Amino acid sequence: xxxxxxxxxxxxxxxxxxxxxxxxxxxxxxxxxxxxxxxxxxxxxxxxxxxxxxxxxxxxxxxxxxxxxxxxxxxxxxxxxxxxxxxxxxxxxxxxxxxxxxxxxxxxxxxxxxxxxxxxxxxxxxxxxxxxxxxxxxxxxxxxxxxxxxxxxxxxxxxxxxxxxxxxxxxxxxxxxxxxxxxxxxxxxxxxxxxxxxxxxxxxxxxxxxxxxxxxxxxxxxxxxxxxxxxxxxxxxxxxx
Amino acid sequence: xxxxxxxxxxxxxxxxxxxxxxxxxxxxxxxxxxxxxxxxxxxxxxxxxxxxxxxxxxxxxxxxxxxxxxxxxxxxxxxxxxxxxxxxxxxxxxxxxxxxxxxxxxxxxxxxxxxxxxxxxxxxxxxxxxxxxxxxxxxxxxxxxxxxxxxxxxxxxxxxxxxxxxxxxxxxxxxxxxxxxxxxxxxxxxxxxxxxxxxxxxxxxxxxxx
Numbered sequence: 001x002x003x004x005x006x007x008x009x010x011x012x013x014x015x016x017x018x019x020x021x022x023x024x025x026x027x028x029x030x031x032x033x034x035x036x037x038x039x040x041x042x043x044x045x046x047x048x049x050x051x052x053x054x055x056x057x058x059x060x061x062x063x064x065x066x067x068x069x070x071x072x073x074x075x076x077x078x079x080x081x082x083x084x085x086x087x088x089x090x091x092x093x094x095x096x097x098x099x100x101x102x103x104x105x106x107x108x109x110x111x112x113x114x115x116x117x118x119x120x121x122x123x124x125x126x127x128x129x130x131x132x133x134x135x136x137x138x139x140x141x142x143x144x145x146x147x148x149x150x151x152x153x154x155x156x157x158x159x160x161x162x163x164x165x166x167x168x169x170x171x172x173x174x175x176x177x178x179x180x181x182x183x184x185x186x187x188x189x190x191x192x193x194x195x196x197x198x199x200x201x202x203x204x205x206x207x208x209x210x211x212x213x214x215x216x217x218x219x220x221x222x223x224x225x226x227x228x229x230x231x232x233x234x235x236x237x238x239x240x241x
Numbered sequence: 242x243x244x245x246x247x248x249x250x251x252x253x254x255x256x257x258x259x260x261x262x263x264x265x266x267x268x269x270x271x272x273x274x275x276x277x278x279x280x281x282x283x284x285x286x287x288x289x290x291x292x293x294x295x296x297x298x299x300x301x302x303x304x305x306x307x308x309x310x311x312x313x314x315x316x317x318x319x320x321x322x323x324x325x326x327x328x329x330x331x332x333x334x335x336x337x338x339x340x341x342x343x344x345x346x347x348x349x350x351x352x353x354x355x356x357x358x359x360x361x362x363x364x365x366x367x368x369x370x371x372x373x374x375x376x377x378x379x380x381x382x383x384x385x386x387x388x389x390x391x392x393x394x395x396x397x398x399x400x401x402x403x404x405x406x407x408x409x410x411x412x413x414x415x416x417x418x419x420x421x422x423x424x425x426x427x428x429x430x431x432x433x434x435x436x437x438x439x440x441x442x443x444x445x446x447x448x449x450x451x
Contacts, residue, residue: 011361011362011365011385011387012385012386012387013386013387014385014386015386055387057386057387057388061386095383095384095386097441098384099384099385099386100439100441101438101439101441102365102368102369102372102384102385102438103365104439105368105372105436105438105439106361106364106365106367106368107364108436109364109367109368109371109427109436110359110364112427112428112429113359113364113426113427113428114358115341115428116331116425116426116427116428117356118341118344119327119329119338119339119340119341120338120339120343120344120347121288121289121336121337121338121339122288122289122337123288123289123290124286124287124288124289124290125285125286125288126286154398
């Protein structure tokens with residue numbers, strides 16, 4: 001199917017519509033919405049048949065086209081028809097023409113851009129300075145570190161957004177249940193660390209701490225602090241109820 | 242003194258040439274050395290950073306108009322075929338660059354990396370910003386019919402656009418405009434030099450939209 005090759009060529013739904021208008025030799029100033037809508041739908045269907053992902057932007061415009069088409073099919077009072085019915089079409093034509101302007105001018109701009117690439121310039125030459133002290137840089141290593149981080153962040157921004165990551169969201173409520181369940185395996189008296197043993201990151205430490213506070217408040221856990229400020233936990237009065 | 246200077250606008254091309262030839266031209270500048278020779282040297286030093294007319298005027302202790310004439314004289318001089326470099330006026334400043342003929346020979350000497358081309362969507366986004374600036378992301382998206390967030394970030398990283406305050410619209414969205422680097426990259430001195438937008442919706446469509 002010829003569409004397969006063409007899919008990547010379009011810059012968006014408006015670009016696609018302009019292509020269809022050219023291909024079908026439609027008059028943009030007297031746009032046949034019927035033909036455009038049918039062609040547009042055919043194109044989107046072809047994409048889906050090929051199991052290509054259709055970007056949401058294309059579907060938004062598709063919805064607009066279908067809405068227009070369906071409104072036409074509905075019987076309406078004559079005077080209303082006149083108002084409602086030309087409007088979305090005019091709007092679309094205006095958008096298409098406006099977009100075409102920037103598309104065309106961008107070709108002219110690109111020519112200048114490419115010409116500019118052929119013109120090479122030298123970097124700034126600063127005349128030799130005998131006074132070395134002028135080149136002393138004030139600041140501490142941390143300022144340097146900060147600057148380096150800035151450079152790295154910039155480099156990071158240059159890289160495409162390909163990374164995906166997932167975070168495990170753990171609610172305090174879930175953690176309370178987890179802690180209650182784990183009490184069975186713990187001795188009569190145990191340390192703070194034992195409740196934290198399965199935490200993998202900072203957010204889990206925080207959630208666990210909040211869960212412990214809740215459990216202590218509900219007298220599910222009892223706690224004591226010794227002279228060395230070590231915290232010990234035991235089962236509270238609410239345990240086992 | 243400054244009032245006696247003839248402005249560049251008052252002079253036609255012929256007058257500019259004559260003005261430069263007469264020895265007294267140097268006297269219009271407060272330094273005793275040939276201002277054009279000095280300007281050439283300064284332009285050599287600044288390289289790709291370029292020299293603005295007001296900077297040259299300051300260095301030569303002369304008027305803005307005089308400095309402009311000096312720049313234009315140098316530009317005319319290097320426009321001739323017997324020079325390998327030329328003076329260009331991009332991004333509100335003047336700079337020496339090599340002529341196109343030099344490029345293929347430079348490639349024999351150096352491993353010149355091909356500079357990153359701009360994608361069609363990058364060009365369209367830049368065009369919209371350049372003609373409509375300052376403009377918000379949503380306005381750009383409306384015009385192109387596609388999301389612009391990633392593209393705006395890319396163009397910002399490349400230094401071609403910058404944030405320019407916030408719109409008064411609800412949510413106070415960020416406004417974007419093009420940078421001097423954009424002007425330089427597209428051989429423009431100022432935005433006034435942008436080519437006219439094609440007018441598709443004028444004569445033919447006027448009756449259509451009524």
